[in-house]
Amino acid sequence: MSMGQSPTPGRFVQCANCRKTLFLAEFLRDLKVCGHCGHHHRLTWQERVEATFDPGTFEETDTGLRSVDPLEFPEYREKHVAAMAKTGMADSVVGGRARIEGRRVSVAVADFHFMGGSMGSVAGEKVTRALERGCDELMPVVAFCASGGARMQEGLLSLMQMAKTTAAVERCRSEGVPFIAVFTDPTMAGVLASYASVADVILAEPRALVGFAGARVSKQAQVVKAPDDFQTAEFCLRAGMVDAIVHRRELRDHLGRLVGALGAHLAPKEALVG
Amino acid sequence: MSMGQSPTPGRFVQCANCRKTLFLAEFLRDLKVCGHCGHHHRLTWQERVEATFDPGTFEETDTGLRSVDPLEFPEYREKHVAAMAKTGMADSVVGGRARIEGRRVSVAVADFHFMGGSMGSVAGEKVTRALERGCDELMPVVAFCASGGARMQEGLLSLMQMAKTTAAVERCRSEGVPFIAVFTDPTMAGVLASYASVADVILAEPRALVGFAGARVSKQAQVVKAPDDFQTAEFCLRAGMVDAIVHRRELRDHLGRLVGALGAHLAPKEALVG
């Protein structure tokens, strides 16, 4: 794992959860999982790529897509420019091709550091292209979700990204292309209520925040008491919404097995395609 | 409605629910629904046919099917013979063709008076044939359920009728043939857990008993308190299992509308068939 995105400089970092001091080198070798409490710290998209795919196999696509400000929404341009400067990304999602344990996959990786991973036109387009690429090139699709939801600043256009990405998932279904979503911290609202939730298989990182409405809204809305782990990956697993909670260390192996078993039928077709 | 099956002789009958005395003529004109409390008394299959289908349009099919005693189960033969003598039926289900408000339908009518409407090989075969007739002759299928469940005395053969009838429902689905089930008192166990529950539309008569396990078993099995109307049509409606509770008087009209709307697409095909 590169040290480019280390949370604090120097040889030590502090766990955001248990506040224990950790050796930076160890922390990075552990894929930013706290050695004491197991807290999974958020990754940048580059860290995610390094942690997940076969070394050197990730190839970014759709690099030319740029957000505009279709509604001339207050402060959107400024915020967007600031996010670009901060992250070096063009928008909150990066698309591409990669391999997991030798197997080709189409990929979309969201990065929460870019405007809370929110989904506007560009993110929606990249997720859609990742799904369509899976169909066109006969490979399973893997999406890493990390988002507060739809991007308010693009108004109804953002809402339509929910439908657009979901349409692409349905295309995958009807064409027999497996789609695996990984819920990382956080996976919320408009992203959760669209392509993320209709994946064939859903994995989640431990303690990731996963929910539809802000927890405050949900709890206000009803007399029913929310459990302590409300809107966590663990809560979702119990509620039947998630297939497994997988430690980051085991994610590559887990994904590899799934991609291999569910995508095996594509291989003969792939051979035909060339 | 014929008077052949009146619950008591003479000019008066007593409601099985509220115990009020009713004029027999009125009771029969009301399709055996109590004028005081609205209790829907059980009907024989002939009464059901008269109450539901266009006069004179019912034509029975599969009249030659006879139960055997494949397991040589204790007392089965005797009970079966007694049921035949009591009801004049060959088994618990009658199959046929009929019209509802002019529209052709394939029909299966269960009669609880024959061994509790239990489903053995003959009942299963008749239900299956009713569903297949709908596919072959391009007409919607209507089934009246009235059963305590599978017929124990035919052992595993009865269990297999659950699968057989459900397979026929799936055939209807894949061929676009609407299937409407009417839950009458009672619709239980092996019948509920097979073809009945996978109907496209499910209507129920008021207060009909509808459930999987005997109520005693269900209540024993769990600490959760059963509601007062547990295993009634009303409970099922609330639980999302039933589309509507329909008064017997309105059943013909309700079925007519549904058969008309859901089966309309079959008409052009029907024209082709002849």
Place this chain on the structure above:
Amino acid sequence: MAKTWKEWMKPLLELEELIEKLRAAAAKETDPVEHERLEAKVHDFERRRDAVLNVMITRMGPWEEVLMARAEPRPYTLDYVDAMFTEFTELAGDRRVGDDKAVVGGPARLDERPVMVLGHQKGRNLQERTFRNFAMCKPEGYRKAIRLFEMAERFRMPVVTFVDTPAADPGVESESRGISEAIADSMRVMFSLTVPVVSVVIGEGGSGGAIGIAAANEVLMQEHAIYSVIPPEGCAAILWRDPAKGPQAAAALRLTARSAGELGLVDRVLPEPFGGAHRDPVEAADTVKRAVLESLAALDRMGPNEVKRHRYDRFRRMGVYETV
């Protein structure tokens, strides 16, 4: 600014109340002269009413559109169903956990033709509103919708949906039964259909709760309906930490029918009777009905796979970005 339709419409509603009183007095009045005087007064106030209404409606901004879309007397889904269709037969239940009263649906006839109708349903009074959960669907609502969509597919019935919800239900129970999955799956199933689907936004097109039943081949929107990714109050709370700045947020979000039309996100904006659909529900329903029939007529010219493809392509195009 006014917070509710009633508050905004107060001058008009007061005038109308006054007119009603004068009319009643005129009807009771036996003296012909006095009767005539009262009648004249009625006419006078009616003119004033029309003038006030004219000013209010022509000066409507995005926030007034929000208030209008939420107006209590606005026709709801079942009003349109009654007016536009015959033989509506409601179907209930998701075959899983319950029947969600916030959404109603079932087969009906549109000029004799069988269609599957479905829509969010608001309530007129507090009791009805509670019964309908303020038209905020729980997971079982979307799963009922899925059941009806799939039935429509099997029986080759076009689907017509009416959109009118502030949002999907955000409660703890909805969350634990998978409200997100339910919304997404409902959209997904809509995209799988090979029968035509037309959606009409008749009031509040509230974010995920709305799009969950609006993945249609054609989306129509009434003049005074709104369609938004987030309620303006929620947007204001996030942007400016002040929910009272809803009006500013309403403007920023471009949530009016006109904006949605300009952005190409709805196919047609349907004119309403002057002052809003509730001022002439018959005319309003007639306009919607004609528009739905026209949409269906266009979709009828396509084959089943073409219809599915058309829907995909419609949404596939959505999004504004540039490529460098």
Place this chain on the structure above:
Amino acid sequence: MAKTWKEWMKPLLELEELIEKLRAAAAKETDPVEHERLEAKVHDFERRRDAVLNVMITRMGPWEEVLMARAEPRPYTLDYVDAMFTEFTELAGDRRVGDDKAVVGGPARLDERPVMVLGHQKGRNLQERTFRNFAMCKPEGYRKAIRLFEMAERFRMPVVTFVDTPAADPGVESESRGISEAIADSMRVMFSLTVPVVSVVIGEGGSGGAIGIAAANEVLMQEHAIYSVIPPEGCAAILWRDPAKGPQAAAALRLTARSAGELGLVDRVLPEPFGGAHRDPVEAADTVKRAVLESLAALDRMGPNEVKRHRYDRFRRMGVYETV
């Protein structure tokens, strides 16, 4: 008659306990003469054990088959999954309300070939049994199964199910979430599949709870498994108002593997290691694996629609009646 497997097997289990003790003593014994004496005693008791087992097994009636099918040490679904497959990856949840631990499933490899595996899961001790709800599925179990079946269809994976349940869960909650519909819908979806499905009854084939995941192209049944429309105790309670007459009911119901084979309701009865699958789980799993591979090989020769048709026809034939 014995009420449980342990009670029935008591003489044998006591002998085995004794043998274990003697063996331990022999191992510790340093005096060669005494050691030899103990070894001889072990052999003697082993011969006696074999003789007792031989008598017990060869004299098994229907009731003993019931006890054997319910035997605590019998291999369960996950034991077979471990022994027969590689790369099993469990998938959880019905995407509706929960994850039913009474049924487990997910993709795996059968000699490299991807398959979808699913089965009822019992527990070995009280804690596990409670966790698994005694392998009695709730609606969410069948809905998880449906999700996996549909995934298998999309990804062209054959399905292998293991049947081992006393019954579906009969509780109030299951009832209110539609246990009947869930069972029926699971069967219905199985009948819609165009990929091969093989089911193996490995223990208790308990009525609706069992058939809900056993609508397969080929149904295999282990020698000492049972398959019944009703538990014998329940049947006895209804017929003779005496649950204790389970043994008589077991005989009447013909619930043994042999009977099911004779009636043509299962395709193959698979021999078990002498004394039951638990006496040699490796051999038992090997027999099951070979049989499943043979069944799949036969089904592989059919096209997708043929596979679906084959399944329909298999069940379509079931039922014994005469035509007059």
